[in-house]
Amino acid sequence: AEKLAVAYPRSPNVQYDYGTAGFRGLASTFECVAVRCGMIAALRSLACGSSTTHKGEGLAVGVMITASHNPEQDNGVKLVDPAGDMLDMEWELPAAAVANCQEKELTSKLQQLSEEKKCNFEVLPHVFVGRDSRESSPHLCSLLVKGVESLGGKVTDIGLAATPQLHWCVNEYNRGREGTLSAYCSAVGGAFLELMASSSSSSSSSSSSSSSSSSTSSSSSSSSSSSSSSSSSSSSAVEVVIDLANGVGKESIRAVSPKIQDFLVCTPVNSGISHLNDECGADYVQKAKVLPRGLDENTAVGARLCSFDGDADRLVYYYLQQQQAAPDNNKRHKNNSNSNSNSNSSNSNSNSNSSSSNTEKKESPVFRLLDGDKILVLYVQYISQLLKQAGLDKQVSMGVVQTAYANGASTLYLANTLQVPVVCAPTGVKHLHHKAAEYGVGVYFEANGHGTVLFSPSAMQLFSNSDTEAGKKLSYLAILVNQCVGDALSDMLMVEVCLSHLGWSLCDWDSLYQDLPSRMTKVRVPDRKLITTANAERTCTSPPGLQQAIDQLVGPSSTRRAFVRPSGTEDVVRVYAEADTQAAADELAAAVEAQVTKFCC
Numbered sequence: 001a002e003k004l005a006v007a008y009p010r011s012p013n014v015q016y017d018y019g020t021a022g023f024r025g026l027a028s029t030f031e032c033v034a035v036r037c038g039m040i041a042a043l044r045s046l047a048c049g050s051s052t053t054h055k056g057e058g059l060a061v062g063v064m065i066t067a068s069h070n071p072e073q074d075n076g077v078k079l080v081d082p083a084g085d086m087l088d089m090e091w092e093l094p095a096a097a098v099a100n101c102q103e104k105e106l107t108s109k110l111q112q113l114s115e116e117k118k119c120n121f122e123v124l125p126h127v128f129v130g131r132d133s134r135e136s137s138p139h140l141c142s143l144l145v146k147g148v149e150s151l152g153g154k155v156t157d158i159g160l161a162a163t164p165q166l167h168w169c170v171n172e173y174n175r176g177r178e179g180t181l182s183a184y185c186s187a188v189g190g191a192f193l194e195l196m197a198s199s200s201s202s203s204s205s206s207s208s209s210s211s212s213s214s215s216t217s218s219s220s221s222s223s224s225s226s227s228s229s230s231s232s233s234s235s236s237a238v239e240v241v242i243d244l245a246n247g248v249g250k251e252s253i254r255a256v257s258p259k260i261q262d263f264l265v266c267t268p269v270n271s272g273i274s275h276l277n278d279e280c281g282a283d284y285v286q287k288a289k290v291l292p293r294g295l296d297e298n299t300a301v302g303a304r305l306c307s308f309d310g311d312a313d314r315l316v317y318y319y320l321q322q323q324q325a326a327p328d329n330n331k332r333h334k335n336n337s338n339s340n341s342n343s344n345s346s347n348s349n350s351n352s353n354s355s356s357s358n359t360e361k362k363e364s365p366v367f368r369l370l371d372g373d374k375i376l377v378l379y380v381q382y383i384s385q386l387l388k389q390a391g392l393d394k395q396v397s398m399g400v401v402q403t404a405y406a407n408g409a410s411t412l413y414l415a416n417t418l419q420v421p422v423v424c425a426p427t428g429v430k431h432l433h434h435k436a437a438e439y440g441v442g443v444y445f446e447a448n449g450h451g452t453v454l455f456s457p458s459a460m461q462l463f464s465n466s467d468t469e470a471g472k473k474l475s476y477l478a479i480l481v482n483q484c485v486g487d488a489l490s491d492m493l494m495v496e497v498c499l500s501h502l503g504w505s506l507c508d509w510d511s512l513y514q515d516l517p518s519r520m521t522k523v524r525v526p527d528r529k530l531i532t533t534a535n536a537e538r539t540c541t542s543p544p545g546l547q548q549a550i551d552q553l554v555g556p557s558s559t560r561r562a563f564v565r566p567s568g569t570e571d572v573v574r575v576y577a578e579a580d581t582q583a584a585a586d587e588l589a590a591a592v593e594a595q596v597t598k599f600c601c
Contacts, residue, residue, distance in 0.1 A: 001039055001110055004150050005103040008035045008143060016099040018092045019568050020428040022078030023099060024067050027136035030075050033099050034140040037063055037077045038127070038147020039110060040095050045125035045153065047117040048082050053176035057154070058123045060179075062170040064163050065131040065141045069245070069283035069309040072276040075136050077144070078163070080128070084171030084484030086430045091117075110151075125153035128173070130166040132248045132311050134276065162248050162312035164487035171484050181255070189259035191480035192493045195473060196263040199500045238496065239265040240304045243292045245281025246272045247310035252489045264496055269294040282307040282314040282449045282488070289369055291320075301365050304506060306495075308488035314449040315375065315488040317495065319506050320365035368510055373410035375495060376400065376445035378509055379453060380420055382498040383441060383477070389470035396440035396459045401425050401432045404538045404563055405447050405520075408578050413513040424536040427565070429486065450486035453477070453494075473501075516559060517582040519589035521575045525600040528566035531573050537565045549595045553588060560584070562592045573600065 011029035023033050045058040054060075062080030070076070079087040079095070087095070094113050101109045114121075127148045131137040145155050158169055158181055165184050173179030244250045250271040257266045270280045270292060277284065280292035285307045291300055292307060297320060306317045380400060387393040399421045400414050406424075414422050425431040429450055436442030440459040445451025455463075455478045463474040480497065482490045499509065525531075532542045540547040540563070554560050562577040573596050577589035 001150050002103060002107045004035055004146060005032070005106045008032045009103055010100070016096060018087075018096045018099070020086070020430055021068065022064075022076050022087075024070060024076035025074060027067075027073060027075035027134065027140065030077065030136075030140055031143055033077050034065070034143040035147040036099050036106070037079065037095070038144040038149075038153075039151055040091075040098055040113075041079055041127045041144075042125040042148050042151040042153035043110065043114050043117065043119050044079065044081075044087070044091060045127060046114070046119035046121060046123065050120065050123050051126075051174065053174070054126070056124055057126045058120065060126040060128055060156070060170055060173050062128040062130070062166045063144055064161075064166050064311075065129070065134075065137045065144065066163055066248075066311040067132075067134070068163070068311045068313065069277050069281055072134060072274075072278070075134055075140060077140070080167050080170050082170065082174045084167040084169075084174075085433060086485070089430065125151065126156070127153055128156045128158060128166060128170050128179070130158045130161040130163070130169075132163070133160060133246075133250075133273065160248060160251055162252050162487070162489065164313050164482050164485050164490070165252065167484035168482055168487075185252070185255045185259070187479055188482075188490045188493060189256050191476045192260055192497065193263070194476045195480065195497045196260075196500060198469065198473060199497070200263075237261060237263050237265045238304065238500075239267060240306060240492070240496070241267045241269060241295070241300075242492070243280050243282075243285070243294065243305070243307040244268050244271045244312075245284075245292075245308055245310045246270045246274060246276045246278070247281065247308065247312060249308040249310075249312035249488060252312060256489065260493070263500075264493070277310045280307070282309040282316045285318060286314075286316045286369065286371055286448055289367055291318075291367065297365060306492055308492075309449075312488040313486045314372075315486075315491045315495075316372070316449040317370035317375070317506065319368050319370075319510075321368050321507070322365045323363035368506075370506065370510060372445035372447045372449045372451055373402075373407050373515075374509065374512075375449065375491065376402070376443055376451060377410055377413060377418075377512055378495060378498050379443050379445075380414060380418055381512075382502060383443070383453070383474070384418060384420065385502075386470045386474050386477075387441070390463070390466050390468045390474060392459075392462055392466065392471070392474075395462060398441040399423065399436070399439035399443075401435045401442065401444035403427050403432065403446055404536060404565075405576060407447065407515045407518065408559070408561060409513045409516045417513075424538065426537050433485070445486075449488075449491075452483060452486050452491070453481045454483050516578050516580065517585040518576065518578045519582075519585045521589050521593055522567070522572040523575060523593050523596045523600070524572050525596070526571065527600075528571045528573060530600050531564060531566040531596075533563075533565050538563045540564055543599045546595060546599045549599070550592055553591045553595070560588065562588055564592065564596055 008031040010032045014029050016023050041061050041063045045061045048059040051057040051059050059082040064078045067074040067076040098109050131141040148155050168184050169179035253266050285292055301320045411422055414420050425435045432444035436444040436454045440456045442454040460478050463471050534541050550562055554562050559580040564573050564575050575589055575592050577585050579585040579588055
């Protein structure tokens with residue numbers, strides 16, 4: 001191990017920290033991290049116990065080479081536990097210690113870790129590895145393999161893959177099933193087909209209802225309304241335009257599209273090999289609230305749109321809502337004057353026609369985002385309906401997990417309209433996932449589009465035993481969603497199933513509630529550790545007096561709130577403010593920023 005470490009030494013003056021995203025930074029500084037993570041993964045496999053389905057092996061773990069939505073020059077390494085979930089948090093600090101130690105200390109660090117974690121060296125460590133489409137990924141992946149093999153480990157390389165696919169493969173393999181990309185595509189594609197086939201018999205009435213609803217509740221043009229129709233039938237399929245961020249998601253779409261094209265036609269954009277995450281992808285669209293590169297108003301109006309991020313674990317939907325043209329009174333007056341003063345009948349007719357065509361001026365369509373909060377509400381709406389239809393709503397508990405960044409309007413809709421328990425967890429998928437596992441059906445999403453649904457073993461048994469059509473649908477949903485982690489592909493298919501069965505258009509979905517205006521900012525501080533929080537990051541516990549100042553600024557209003565939290569990666573404090581108008585949200589955020597500066601700078 002030490003010999004390999006010397007061959008790929010640490011980059012000077014670089015500190016490697018392991019967080020929710022794993023290790024992440026400039027790819028040029030990550031050779032040593034890739035090698036050492038291979039070693040860490042081998043020890044993690046040995047520490048997790050013997051496989052009951054693969055004799056002589058430790059439970060398989062995974063390592064993904066990716067930097068998700070980061071720029072192309074970055075890369076990262078992320079470890080996956082045997083159940084397909086994220087690395088046990090108790091391993092994060094030891095992993096960072098191994099990544100940061102001097103080359104001559106590496107052997108002793110690994111020895112110490114193996115003793116602390118009671119590694120079983122009588123079995124063979126097994127590590128699944130995958131990589132995204134970055135230019136640096138194949139090289140880093142080869143170094144990762146060397147690290148695993150230096151400790152005598154077995155490697156299963158699934159090659160170019162989305163991060164959630166690696167999670168899925170690890171979990172399936174450890175359950176004694178086929179943990180391959182082809183098995184993944186067959187599972188999610190097959191479940192989608194079963195669910196859509198069960199919807200097609202009633203799709204005609206759903207389509208009629210959806211069109212009627214859209215025409216009365218929205219001022220969208222007929223082309224926009226028809227494009228947002230969510231119902232499918234045996235004779236027509238819904239088309240969705242997918243911004244793939246020039247990332248690895250294109251491989252998933254290429255594999256699944258032929259299986260599902262009778263119900264869903266996938267039209268990819270940004271599916272190249274350059275400009276990864278560059279003005280495209282779920283992270284860009286969700287934050288900027290604009291169309292990604294490769295799409296413009298002319299092509300996007302009337303289209304059903306969504307975006308994956310670079311490693312295909314986040315999803316957001318969106319559409320352009322065509323506004324009703326507004327009268328242009330100035331132009332109308334001018335043309336009428338010309339018509340009245342001109343005695344030539346042909347010119348008079350010409351001016352009259354011009355007046356008619358120019359009495360309205362074209363309004364730019366409005367960008368409408370359906371983010372992780374909206375996806376979560378859609379899931380809960382459909383799943384709760386199925387639980388009631390199956391007669392299981394009293395036997396299966398259902399709960400929702402959000403972070404403090406979830407828009408307050410979504411939380412109110414979930415709690416008051418859908419009457420589903422909502423709890424708040426600290427930022428980071430690992431926190432939401434563990435909390436969601438406490439329910440029979442646990443749904444979690446971050447606003448950025450990362451989330452999934454967890455079904456408990458007892459709930460899935462009830463679904464399996466049910467003789468109702470709704471029970472069968474719930475069983476297929478448990479296959480369709482990737483219960484290991486957020487998955488852009490399976491989430492997209494889940495969204496389409498929900499819309500089809502509910503008979504909703506994108507406009508119908510969007511109109512469930514209106515987001516409260518919000519503002520996110522950050523304040524650079526000398527030391528982010530001055531800020532500590534509690535209550536799932538919604539209450540600032542230090543420095544003393546800051547939370548009281550924030551409370552005074554917020555006041556007693558139920559539509560106003562604000563919180564601060566330290567960044568996990570840089571010396572900044574993140575500020576979030578929400579109010580009933582955008583101006584009020586901006587004003588509140590600025591006032592909280594001033595208090596952070598006062599107390600921390």
